[in-house]
Amino acid sequence: MSNTASQDILTEVRERLSAKVTQWDQISGRRVYIRIEKGDLLEVARYLFFEKGARFCTASGVDMRDAMEIVYHFSFDGIGCVLSMKVQIAKPALEVESLAQLFRAAEWVEREIHELLGITFLHHPNLKHLLLDDDWPEGDYPLRRYPNE
Amino acid sequence: MSKKIIPVGPYHPLQEEPEFFQLHVDGERVVDIDIIIGYNHRGIEKLCEMRTFDQVVFVVERICGICSISHPSASVNCIEDCARVTAPLRAQYIRMIIAELERIHSHMLWLGLAGHFIGYNTVFMWAWKYREIVLDIFERITGNRQSYAMFKPGGIRRDIKKEEVPKIINELGELERSLEMFRGAVLDDPVLHARLKGVGILTREDVITFSAVGPTARASGVAIDVRKDDPYFAYDKVDFDMIVTENGDVFDKVIVRVLEMFESVRIIKQGLTGMPDGPYDTPLKDMPPGEGVGRAEAPRGEVYHYLRSDGSNTPARYKVRAPSFMNVATNAVSAVGQSIADATLTLAAVDPCYCCTERMQAVDYKTRKKVYNWSDLVRLSQEKTQQLKKKF
Numbered sequence: 001m002s003n004t005a006s007q008d009i010l011t012e013v014r015e016r017l018s019a020k021v022t023q024w025d026q027i028s029g030r031r032v033y034i035r036i037e038k039g040d041l042l043e044v045a046r047y048l049f050f051e052k053g054a055r056f057c058t059a060s061g062v063d064m065r066d067a068m069e070i071v072y073h074f075s076f077d078g079i080g081c082v083l084s085m086k087v088q089i090a091k092p093a094l095e096v097e098s099l100a101q102l103f104r105a106a107e108w109v110e111r112e113i114h115e116l117l118g119i120t121f122l123h124h125p126n127l128k129h130l131l132l133d134d135d136w137p138e139g140d141y142p143l144r145r146y147p148n149e
Numbered sequence: 150m151s152k153k154i155i156p157v158g159p160y161h162p163l164q165e166e167p168e169f170f171q172l173h174v175d176g177e178r179v180v181d182i183d184i185i186i187g188y189n190h191r192g193i194e195k196l197c198e199m200r201t202f203d204q205v206v207f208v209v210e211r212i213c214g215i216c217s218i219s220h221p222s223a224s225v226n227c228i229e230d231c232a233r234v235t236a237p238l239r240a241q242y243i244r245m246i247i248a249e250l251e252r253i254h255s256h257m258l259w260l261g262l263a264g265h266f267i268g269y270n271t272v273f274m275w276a277w278k279y280r281e282i283v284l285d286i287f288e289r290i291t292g293n294r295q296s297y298a299m300f301k302p303g304g305i306r307r308d309i310k311k312e313e314v315p316k317i318i319n320e321l322g323e324l325e326r327s328l329e330m331f332r333g334a335v336l337d338d339p340v341l342h343a344r345l346k347g348v349g350i351l352t353r354e355d356v357i358t359f360s361a362v363g364p365t366a367r368a369s370g371v372a373i374d375v376r377k378d379d380p381y382f383a384y385d386k387v388d389f390d391m392i393v394t395e396n397g398d399v400f401d402k403v404i405v406r407v408l409e410m411f412e413s414v415r416i417i418k419q420g421l422t423g424m425p426d427g428p429y430d431t432p433l434k435d436m437p438p439g440e441g442v443g444r445a446e447a448p449r450g451e452v453y454h455y456l457r458s459d460g461s462n463t464p465a466r467y468k469v470r471a472p473s474f475m476n477v478a479t480n481a482v483s484a485v486g487q488s489i490a491d492a493t494l495t496l497a498a499v500d501p502c503y504c505c506t507e508r509m510q511a512v513d514y515k516t517r518k519k520v521y522n523w524s525d526l527v528r529l530s531q532e533k534t535q536q537l538k539k540k541f
Binding site for chain 2: 062078107131132137
């Protein structure tokens with residue numbers, strides 16, 4: 001698809017989400033990084049997935065010492081663009097709404113983040129261990145960079 | 150009615166990989182399924198945080214034992230995206246040629262296994278025989294039949310010599326003849342039609358809600374392919390078709406993979422003849438703080454890597470998402486409602502790769518404590534070395 005058509009779609013998304021997005025970094029027509037508040041997560045994800053037809057690639061949790069950051073990656077396959085949406089969750093109450101309420105692709109991704117980083121996804125249909133054994137010690141999260149803070 | 154479970158696993162008798170499917174059955178019919186994975190988790194993401202960017206590519210090459218170049222493809226794209234550098238055009242062409250050769254041998258491997266699953270062992274023998282042609286090419290141009298170590302951030306490690314080109318094109322001709330035979334065998338064989346058509350249907354809506362990728366999505370009419378959508382390497386400089394079918398059953402998944410191999414041959418031929426002269430490596434200097442995304446269309450679908458750099462020589466966070474992670478989950482809908490015999494076939498039809506899906510740690514189940522920590526493992530390793538030294 002041409003660059004203009006790609007830019008048109010991104011401009012439309014940006015205008016529609018202007019009230020929600022606190023930071024919009026467009027590196028190129030193929031890479032966009034945005035930041036939103038935790039409370040707006042479900043609404044923005046619903047818009048991207050259902051209205052704009054973006055595919056949910058994956059999400060990755062990052063331990064930022066005083067907070068956890070989840071980066072949700074959406075792909076606009078028609079224009080070859082990846083939009084990465086960041087949400088910060090302050091420690092110690094690591095809770096956020098589950099995207100598995102909207103689409104099933106998030107189920108396994110959130111189970112993985114839950115056990116490896118210790119973030120609880122509210123209203124997830126089945127938040128049990130995915131990769132680690134059920135006998136894994138509670139409160140031990142292997143992917144945390146600052147496990148004692 | 151009491152719950153009846155048929156366990157398939159934890160070591161799959163046919164796929165010979167560690168996964169556990171619990172089929173909840175009502176007579177012959179599968180009514181629900183529990184998918185249990187994690188037997189193969191190696192902590193690759195954590196390992197990457199302790200390696201330099203050059204080493205990360207080697208680590209991720211060891212995620213998959215079948216399509217070993219898929220993760221390095223996404224990895225070099227990701228690291229170059231973060232560093233804002235582009236590899237020279239010749240390197241991009243050679244990367245594309247390697248990736249497409251990989252697709253052919255991976256699809257051949259799956260096709261052979263698919264034949265084996267349905268008791269059609271002739272297909273298994275043939276597919277694996279003709280797959281050797283590709284592995285021989287790999288051995289000549291990269292030095293290895295598997296885990297080629299060809300890719301590095303900023304370029305490739307070895308050039309393809311001019312005198313190799315006609316040889317490879319000649320061998321591709323031989324490969325095409327065997328592919329023609331498979332196409333005929335699949336399309337004309339009434340036994341395959343009877344066994345595979347209408348089995349394990351994955352609808353377009355299910356593909357979207359599970360965000361499935363690769364041939365699993367394309368066989369259900371969802372036209373996505375990173376090579377077309379977000380072209381990397383030299384895919385925007387060659388002409389090829391995306392194979393999409395509509396039915397979503399196991400038969401269509403076979404068709405998509407068989408036809409894709411012909412497209413791969415087309416791409417490789419164009420790549421070999423269109424490849425420009427010039428350098429094939431640019432040294433990568435500093436890695437700025439920031440982030441990068443790398444994608445690649447592996448034989449099983451989109452591989453997705455995400456990197457966050459704090460400006461040091463190791464990643465602050467390295468996320469790997471393999472295609473099977475998205476595709477295996479679709480079994481929760483496609484295998485349910487079928488007979489047990491069909492369900493086991495459906496589970497294999499996404500071409501699952503568990504090495505990829507899970508990237509060990511031993512726990513004592515009574516005390517719920519870890520059996521070994523890092524220093525224990527180092528100590529065990531040193532003790533073993535001492536024992537061996539005494540012995541020899």
